[in-house]
Amino acid sequence: MALNVLIVDDSGVMRAMIKKTMLMSGLPLGEVYQAGNGKDGLEILNQNWIDLVVVDINMPVMNGEEMLSQMRENPGTKDIPVVVISTEGSQTRIERLIKKGASFIQKPFSPELIRDIVKEITGIGGDDEPPVK
Amino acid sequence: MNHRLNDVLFNVAEETLEKLAFMFVSREYDREDIDYDSIVAASISFSGPFSGNLVLTISTNCVPELSANMLGVEEDETTPDQQDDALKETLNVICGNILPAIAGKKAVFNITAPFIVNGMEDIKKAVEKVDGKGPASVVRMEMDGEQCDIFLYIDGEIPEDFFND
Numbered sequence: 687m688a689l690n691v692l693i694v695d696d697s698g699v700m701r702a703m704i705k706k707t708m709l710m711s712g713l714p715l716g717e718v719y720q721a722g723n724g725k726d727g728l729e730i731l732n733q734n735w736i737d738l739v740v741v742d743i744n745m746p747v748m749n750g751e752e753m754l755s756q757m758r759e760n761p762g763t764k765d766i767p768v769v770v771i772s773t774e775g776s777q778t779r780i781e782r783l784i785k786k787g788a789s790f791i792q793k794p795f796s797p798e799l800i801r802d803i804v805k806e807i808t809g810i811g812g813d814d815e816p817p818v819k
Numbered sequence: 820m821n822h823r824l825n826d827v828l829f830n831v832a833e834e835t836l837e838k839l840a841f842m843f844v845s846r847e848y849d850r851e852d853i854d855y856d857s858i859v860a861a862s863i864s865f866s867g868p869f870s871g872n873l874v875l876t877i878s879t880n881c882v883p884e885l886s887a888n889m890l891g892v893e894e895d896e897t898t899p900d901q902q903d904d905a906l907k908e909t910l911n912v913i914c915g916n917i918l919p920a921i922a923g924k925k926a927v928f929n930i931t932a933p934f935i936v937n938g939m940e941d942i943k944k945a946v947e948k949v950d951g952k953g954p955a956s957v958v959r960m961e962m963d964g965e966q967c968d969i970f971l972y973i974d975g976e977i978p979e980d981f982f983n984d
């Protein structure tokens with residue numbers, strides 16, 4: 687089974703880094719959708735089958751915390767696994783996100799941490815070796 | 820200026836540049852100001868237990884490499900937009916990591932979107948802040964023979980705790 691992933695971050699460079707890291711980790715990716723803020727992310731969620739959401743916190747228009755809250759209130763999206771990847775260093779805010787059922791990874795991240803957390807929450811394996819190109 | 824704060828700022832900047840962009844820096848203690856003619860700058864503001872802003876200045880020559888390393892492509896494959904984006908995101912990550920290092924992990928800060936400061940005069944203004952007091956911390960670094968300086972400005976006082984523990 688391939689994972690359809692939605693990556694939400696206001697930095698296009700960061701979205702590309704996260705996508706590249708997930709590909710290199712050997713995670714079986716299907717479609718990779720991208721959005722620059724929470725509002726656009728929710729729209730993509732409503733129109734597509736998504737297995738995993740990776741979301742930043744600090745973004746214009748709608749931040750990641752608000753997006754996560756809205757996802758959890760909607761029966762169609764409330765059970766989708768969410769990984770927050772952010773510069774956020776406040777334990778108070780991180781605990782709030784974890785209470786809403788998200789996993790948390792702080793930037794700058796290591797590729798191994800992303801791989802391990804995604805494997806853990808989706809139950810889908812990734813190879814330790816990068817895929818042969 | 821507080822030496823302990825400088826050390827913390829350097830450690831966070833060094834780790835971020837290395838982990839995020841595979842750029843290796845060394846610290847320079849007694850170099851002159853960065854050459855304002857050939858740099859780009861990004862600035863980010865924060866508010867919380869204390870507020871202020873962080874300014875990253877870097878030799879223009881380093882920026883294609885910074886963005887290329889982050890994206891995993893060749894330097895000539897990066898666009899000016901991606902180069903600005905890479906610089907802003909690097910500053911964003913440094914800022915997100917420096918604040919809990921100063922104020923502790925319980926403190927909650929709001930960080931605004933980083934922006935690029937263009938032109939020598941505006942960069943000088945952002946860095947020198949002629950209206951206020953000087954920076955709480957400055958770290959000067961060298962990477963691949965080029966320069967990178969970071970300035971931390973804090974409005975009001977740095978939390979007492981920072982000096983105690």
Ligand SMILES: [Mg+2]
Pocket residue numbers: 695696697742743744745911
């Ligand atoms: Mg962001």
